[in-house]
Amino acid sequence: MRRSALNLLGLLVAAFAVFPVVWMVATSFKSTPEIFSGGPVPFPRHPTLVHYRTILTGDLIPGVTFVDFFRNSVLVAFATVVISGLIALLAATAVSRFRFRGRTSILVMLLVVQMIPLEALVIPLFLMIQRLGLYDTLASLVLTYVGFSLPFAVWMLRGFVAAVPVELEEAAAIDGASRAQIFRRILLPLVAPGLAATSIFSFIVAWNELIFALTFLNDQTRYTLPVAMTFFFGRDDTAWGPVMAASTILTIPVLIFFLVVQRRMVSGLAAGAIKG
Amino acid sequence: MTTSTRVAPDAPVARPASPARSARRGAGRVPYLLLLPCLLVIAALLLWPLGQVAVMSLYDLDSVRQVRGDRPWPFAGLANYREILTDPFFHTVLRNTVLFAVANVVLTMVLGTLVGLLLHRLGRRMAAFVGGCVLLAWATPALTGTITWKWIFDDTNGLVTWLFNALPDGFSSWLFGRSDWTGYGWFNAPLSFFSILTLVIVWHSFPFIAVSVLAGLKSLPGELLEAARVDGAGPWRSFWSITFPLLRPVFGILVVLSTIWDFKVFTQQYVLAGGTQDRPTFMLSIYSYATAFSPPPKYGLGATIAVVLTVILLIVTGVYVRSLLKQEEL
Numbered sequence: 001m002r003r004s005a006l007n008l009l010g011l012l013v014a015a016f017a018v019f020p021v022v023w024m025v026a027t028s029f030k031s032t033p034e035i036f037s038g039g040p041v042p043f044p045r046h047p048t049l050v051h052y053r054t055i056l057t058g059d060l061i062p063g064v065t066f067v068d069f070f071r072n073s074v075l076v077a078f079a080t081v082v083i084s085g086l087i088a089l090l091a092a093t094a095v096s097r098f099r100f101r102g103r104t105s106i107l108v109m110l111l112v113v114q115m116i117p118l119e120a121l122v123i124p125l126f127l128m129i130q131r132l133g134l135y136d137t138l139a140s141l142v143l144t145y146v147g148f149s150l151p152f153a154v155w156m157l158r159g160f161v162a163a164v165p166v167e168l169e170e171a172a173a174i175d176g177a178s179r180a181q182i183f184r185r186i187l188l189p190l191v192a193p194g195l196a197a198t199s200i201f202s203f204i205v206a207w208n209e210l211i212f213a214l215t216f217l218n219d220q221t222r223y224t225l226p227v228a229m230t231f232f233f234g235r236d237d238t239a240w241g242p243v244m245a246a247s248t249i250l251t252i253p254v255l256i257f258f259l260v261v262q263r264r265m266v267s268g269l270a271a272g273a274i275k276g
Numbered sequence: 277m278t279t280s281t282r283v284a285p286d287a288p289v290a291r292p293a294s295p296a297r298s299a300r301r302g303a304g305r306v307p308y309l310l311l312l313p314c315l316l317v318i319a320a321l322l323l324w325p326l327g328q329v330a331v332m333s334l335y336d337l338d339s340v341r342q343v344r345g346d347r348p349w350p351f352a353g354l355a356n357y358r359e360i361l362t363d364p365f366f367h368t369v370l371r372n373t374v375l376f377a378v379a380n381v382v383l384t385m386v387l388g389t390l391v392g393l394l395l396h397r398l399g400r401r402m403a404a405f406v407g408g409c410v411l412l413a414w415a416t417p418a419l420t421g422t423i424t425w426k427w428i429f430d431d432t433n434g435l436v437t438w439l440f441n442a443l444p445d446g447f448s449s450w451l452f453g454r455s456d457w458t459g460y461g462w463f464n465a466p467l468s469f470f471s472i473l474t475l476v477i478v479w480h481s482f483p484f485i486a487v488s489v490l491a492g493l494k495s496l497p498g499e500l501l502e503a504a505r506v507d508g509a510g511p512w513r514s515f516w517s518i519t520f521p522l523l524r525p526v527f528g529i530l531v532v533l534s535t536i537w538d539f540k541v542f543t544q545q546y547v548l549a550g551g552t553q554d555r556p557t558f559m560l561s562i563y564s565y566a567t568a569f570s571p572p573p574k575y576g577l578g579a580t581i582a583v584v585l586t587v588i589l590l591i592v593t594g595v596y597v598r599s600l601l602k603q604e605e606l
Contacts, residue, residue, distance in 0.1 A: 003399075010398050013391050014409035017483065021412050023435070024424040036433050091314035098307035106311065113322050115593050119540045119561040120582035123568050123575055124328035125321070130344045147321025154314060179306075208417040210543045215569060226419050230547060240427050247420035258415035259408075262487075 024251065027244040028052070035241055051241035055249075058242075060232050064221050066246060069228040073207060076138050076224055080145040080206040081199045084153050087146070088198060092157035093187065097166075110151045118148060122215055129216050136218040144212050149202040156201065160194025161187070200257045207254060225250050329586070332579035333357070343575055356580040365555075366563075366581075373539060373559040376470060380538040383478050385531060388485020393515070395486060396493045407487070414483035422547040425476045429462040436462065463548060466556045473557075476544050481537065485530055492526040493519065532596040536589050560585040 022042060027035060028051055030044040055066040095103060125144060134140040164187060172182050210226040217223055223231065229246055333356055335342075335349040342349055360366045391410065395403050413421075428435045437457050440448065445455035454460070463469045496519065504514040520527065542561045549557060552566035560581060568578025 006394065006397055007402055009394055010402050010406040013394065014406045017413040018409040020421055020424040020428065021416055023428060024420065027427065039438060040435055087313045087317060090310040094307040094310035100307045113318055115536060116322055116326060117540045117586055117589050119542050120329055120586045121325040122565060123332060123579045123582060124325035127328065127343045128325065144321065147317050150314060150317055208419060210419055229419065229423065240430065243423060244427065247423050251416055251420045254417050255412060255415050259411060262411055
């Protein structure tokens with residue numbers, strides 16, 4: 001009795017949590033008449049790909065389809081991941097492999113800057129992007145997202161670098177390997193899973209971001225997915241089939257990536273907080 | 277961190293293998309060279325703008341050409357602050373922000389903690405299933421999650437409208453004064469708008485709290501709770517006498533993080549309101565954005581509002597850090 005009551009509660013929580021996601025995906029596969037019938041039918045009776053065909057082939061503005069926005073988003077996210085990962089790896093190596101003056105202050109700084117409300121930085125970064133001549137370029141977004149993802153990326157990678165046994169590097173050093181060789185041949189392969197997890201984090205930052213993309217882009221052909229979605233679909237539009245299909249395409253990569261790394265993200269907090 | 281993905285502020289697996297050992301003394305400039313790109317990026321993209329927003333709040337900046345530096349910046353002193361603080365609308369915005377943040381932090385914490393406790397009590401398979409579902413809500417991008425909620429509350433074919441229409445007409449008119457809900461604007465009245473926004477935010481943020489509380493619970497020694505149960509303490513008593521005091525640091529961090537996140541909500545509000553036109557429901561971050569970027573642009577005034585937002589969040593963080601330090605000393 002007790003047990004079954006708890007299980008029931010659990011199912012309610014699960015339903016509340018997944019419902020919007022299920023509803024989004026289900027709507028994207030429903031035919032337009034079925035969507036407009038409005039009833040609480042969680043699964044499409046006659047699944048159709050018509051909405052996906054609409055958004056993937058239909059021109060939103062002449063010559064530009066959803067695929068172009070998708071490509072813009074992929075480009076920005078990919079560049080962010082590569083640059084942020086590289087810089088974070090160097091920094092994580094420094095703080096977990098060396099002891100030097102200012103090390104602790106840098107670690108504290110990495111934590112504190114994560115508290116800065118990014119929403120408050122839109123205006124000064126807009127100024128910076130204008131003055132660098134990067135306004136209305138995808139590069140402006142890459143630059144911004146590298147800055148936003150970096151502190152957490154370093155913080156996350158630090159643990160992975162520290163987990164690689166120093167003995168391995170020492171042995172290589174004794175065998176005459178140079179520092180660069182040790183980095184490339186020993187540290188890099190061993191830290192690769194950590195780098196993958198960090199990359200996913202940076203990817204999600206870049207892939208989801210809306211405000212800065214909204215502010216720094218002007219030419220509609222350069223829009224990233226989130227901006228395109230708010231611009232073409234977000235405004236009192238009732239074409240919910242295509243909107244939900246686009247939402248599904250934007251959401252699914254994030255869900256998959258997130259589930260891969262979530263364990264590492266959570267376990268870290270508890271460990272740190274309890275020791276706190 | 278991001279505006280949308282909520283992640284724990286600490287990272288994974290191993291602690292550094294004793295720094296003294298792994299350290300290479302006399303490495304000279306190497307660590308600094310390795311850190312240089314990282315520090316440059318943080319300085320340029322986080323610290324400099326933080327200073328710059330304060331500087332901009334002291335000027336009258338009304339055109340993009342001033343922002344680009346093609347035109348002079350007239351110094352305004354504290355005029356922007358005076359304008360903001362004496363504007364009744366700013367008080368409305370501030371009240372909206374504070375009430376919204378408090379309500380959302382409380383609801384998120386309560387629901388998140390309850391779900392965390394529930395996950396801890398469930399059997400293994402059930403806990404894995406519910407936990408997985410909860411993670412999906414967490415992982416869903418703020419943008420698409422909000423768009424989906426907007427669809428659920430759509431005034432013609434949305435699920436909620438359908439459900440209200442399905443109520444017996446007599447009952448519906450008696451309770452709400454209307455029986456036909458088609459065309460009812462769920463987002464029109466501020467209270468109803470804020471309620472839906474709260475639903476969206478709580479839905480999106482309780483998973484992080486639940487999962488973190490669960491991780492905390494798993495780290496507690498089981499004997500303590502067992503002993504309390506044997507001594508006849510109910511769930512309420514053992515939570516407040518054992519679980520909560522032991523997990524106080526976890527709850528502290530979670531409250532601060534939630535407060536910071538709920539104070540600066542932007543994406544969800546922007547999407548639900550369909551842009552920056554719905555002034556009665558403005559909160560600080562969207563007000564700052566709309567002031568700066570909606571024509572006519574007022575970058576200086578927008579920066580002033582951003583400074584106010586930042587200062588409030590600094591105070592929240594500061595109070596928390598101080599209380600942590602006090603605990604340490606005791």
